Amino acid sequence: MRGSSLLTLLMLMPAPVVHADDRAALVRLVRQDCGSCHGMTLKGGLGTPLTPQALREKPVESMAATILYGRAGTPMPAWKSMLSEADAEWIAGRLQEGFPEESR
């Protein structure tokens, strides 16, 4: 019994999957909205650089938290009304690898 309720619980957990369409929308959002502060090439502007070199040492979870909740006392806004936790983690992970270009 215990085993099957654990399985039920696992099945109820939202899968952290970002679909292809969402992905294109996220790439656009990051290039345009985040780019307005972090620079269109994400090399920095008002916001800090979001390049793999700058972010290599940072844990994805803490970057995702910065994206979702913003950073108090700085212009970095909270995006939790627009992005899910999975979105923020996906963005943070891609920033660390070198963010993809917009496909359209």
Ligand code: HEC
């Ligand atoms: C209004 C300007 C602004 C916008 C828009 C903005 N940011 Fe920021 N962001 C900042 C600033 C300023 C900082 C630096 C905060 C500090 O001094 O600690 C920052 C910091 C960050 C950091 C932490 C970097 C580090 O080195 O720890 C991440 C990650 C980040 N932003 C991602 C994003 C993403 C992703 C978006 C779009 C969803 C975004 N930002 C949109 C201004 C902005």
